[in-house]
Amino acid sequence: MKKYFKPAVFVLSLWPIYIITYQILYNQLGPEPVDRIINHFGEWTLIFILLTLSMTPLRKITKSFEWIKFRRMLGLFAFFYASIHMLSYVGLDYRFDFKPLINDVLKKKFVFVGFSAWLLLIPLAITSSDKIARLLKQNWKKLHRLIYVISIFGVLHFIWLSKTIFFKPLIFLIILIILLLLRINFSRLSSKV
Numbered sequence: 001m002k003k004y005f006k007p008a009v010f011v012l013s014l015w016p017i018y019i020i021t022y023q024i025l026y027n028q029l030g031p032e033p034v035d036r037i038i039n040h041f042g043e044w045t046l047i048f049i050l051l052t053l054s055m056t057p058l059r060k061i062t063k064s065f066e067w068i069k070f071r072r073m074l075g076l077f078a079f080f081y082a083s084i085h086m087l088s089y090v091g092l093d094y095r096f097d098f099k100p101l102i103n104d105v106l107k108k109k110f111v112f113v114g115f116s117a118w119l120l121l122i123p124l125a126i127t128s129s130d131k132i133a134r135l136l137k138q139n140w141k142k143l144h145r146l147i148y149v150i151s152i153f154g155v156l157h158f159i160w161l162s163k164t165i166f167f168k169p170l171i172f173l174i175i176l177i178i179l180l181l182l183r184i185n186f187s188r189l190s191s192k193v
Contacts, residue, residue: 002066009070013077016044034092041085042114042161043168046154048078050175053151057182072128075147079125082118110160117153120146151176 020040023029029036055071058064094101104111124144127133133140155176158169 005066006069006073009073013048013073016040016081034088037092038085038088041081041088042158045078045082045085046158046172048074048081049147049151049154050172050179052078053147053176053179053183057179076125076128079121082121086115086118110157113153113160114157117150117157120150120153124150148180151179 020037023036052071052074055067055074058067090096090101105115106112124146127136127140127143136143155169155172158172159166162169
């Protein structure tokens with residue numbers, strides 16, 4: 001039964017693609033289709049970052065190593081959706097006109113932190129394989145701690161982007177704080193044992 005878990009998680013992780021494909025095919029993107037596509041993939045990026053961060057606390061709470069088997073896949077899906085989010089923004093919103101885009105990255109804080117989070121995800125995706133993990137040894141763990149910075153940048157990006165609706169970004173912020181606090185508490189407990 002366990003051998004079907006990973007393929008099932010993989011298929012479920014494609015859910016954002018299924019949703020947006022359905023909405024495109026049936027013309028359900030709303031009055032601002034470009035914004036809908038960009039925001040859809042942005043939100044799903046954050047969901048996958050938080051899911052990735054939740055694997056270690058779940059392992060420690062349930063005392064089951066099964067959760068860790070999904071961490072890499074979820075992290076790669078986070079990068080995948082972040083890249084689609086980025087490409088949608090650059091391609092659909094700016095039509096690959098880089099001059100105003102660079103101007104926005106430098107002048108708008110929500111664009112700057114979002115772009116920074118995506119850049120920081122690149123080395124994590126590149127070094128996600130077991131082979132590179134063995135090659136980098138302890139440096140691999142240090143490098144992959146960037147996920148904390150990325151998650152904070154991602155939530156800030158969402159908060160600063162939302163000028164009027166703060167409910168969704170607030171939920172992401174609360175979940176992130178809980179996950180980071182759980183990690184701190186587990187670290188303290190394991191150092192006492």
